Amino acid sequence: MLEVRDLQAGYGEVAVLRGVDLDVAKGEIVALLGANGAGKSTLNNTLSGLCRPMAGQIRFLGEDIAGAGSDRIVSAGLIQVPEGRRVFPNLSVKENLELGSYRRGRASRNANLERIYGVFPRLKERIDQFAGTLSGGEQQMLAIGRGLMAEPELLILDEPSLGLSPLLVEEMFSLIQKLNRDGLSILLVEQNVVQSLAIAHRAFVLEHGVIALSGAAADLLNDPGLKASYLGI
């Protein structure tokens, strides 16, 4: 459903991505791994329309979305749950979720709200609380819930385990797996290699702005090159 071909992007004159090829098929969890500074966030932001590509193609559900505005990309159903959550701190939990369906899924807003409260009972308890007062883990739930409100075709999760306690990290990965079993396609961007590969179908390893390694998750887990590539040795 997502096809990226020879994508180049960056900031100003500096190219961070130097020709990335990547694809995600319907129903998959695809892990995008890479060390800090490998270009994972730039790739995400280019896919989501926050950053304009310099060259290359991005096709999503047959539509060319390279260089489109973030509003159009959200309309198409490509939803990103960003690193650092980016919830609206001055809005209540409920309002945050409601805004998740600002551009997409508005018709079934109430039904989706109930669904998300079912997945995250904690959010229901804090329905009228300002998002800024939530704990890190709760904010992560809210960010994912907000993303789900848009009824995504493909959900990009950028470092969902960052800053969570080990127990919560475990919970987060099983949640991602559950969402996928319910039919959601997921691009999981992570530094947490072992756990990501455990739930992903396929994976790509990004290094210095190019895909250094890719394949089935199970194969990559045993690949001697992975450690080298990932650690940049």
Add this chain to the structure above:
Amino acid sequence: MLELSILLPAILNGLTTGAIYALIALGLTLIYGVLHIINFAHGSLLMLALYGVFFLHNLFGIDPYLALPVAAIALFGIGYGLQRFVIGHASHGKDENILLVTLGLSVVIENLALYLWRSDTRTIETPYSFEVLDFGVAFIPVPKVVAFVGALLVAGLLWLLMTRTDLGRAIRALARERQGAKLVGINVEHIFAMSFGIGCACLGIAACLLLPSFYVSPQVGHAFVLVAFTVVVLGGMGSFVGALLGGLIIGVTESLGGLFLGESLGQLGIFLIFIIVLLFRPTGLLGQRT
């Protein structure tokens, strides 16, 4: 000590003026809260709106209160266009540029008004201009009562808009978390322009409520915008309830100041409050400490 019979009318009068200050300040604080722009053109746009209402009345015989929807929509359109096609483009993302652009706009608009309409002070006459309502303790001119009720009504509607609609939620979301807003599909330029437009629509409404008991001249904006800035700082930058409360406090202060110090020194109290707030509570009465 002064008699209550003098004090109470002064307070009531102050509240009516204060409600208009609040309305103007609401527009200013909305624009500041979302776009982080200090809109120096606010007063000039109010002046334009007053001229618009004035000419609607004198050329076409349209009552200022009936002109309210027209003025609100027209000022909304002007504000939306200014932000989307002038200020947004000229700023290149730098706040100091925005400051200069709005300042430049105000100079242009004001001098255009001076050129077109000269510096004469103009007023309109309506059948109710000199009617008064008896409140028991005081007689208050009808236009001032209408202005008070109207301003509070608009403030209430604005509050509903901000809390109960997706537009309002998007405006508040964008004020604090731009990237998050983009990722839920909020069109940033559009919502910025909507905020600016709504802030300006407040001016259109304020103009309709003001004109029956006030005047218009090319410089009329100065008096209001200076006070409106004080109200915004007093209430807390970006705070809605603060702007409303601040407006009423400033209105009463001005009125009482006039009573004790004489009409021409009435505004002294306002700036005294301004300085005290800046000294002891720089975030304002209801401002957020961050």
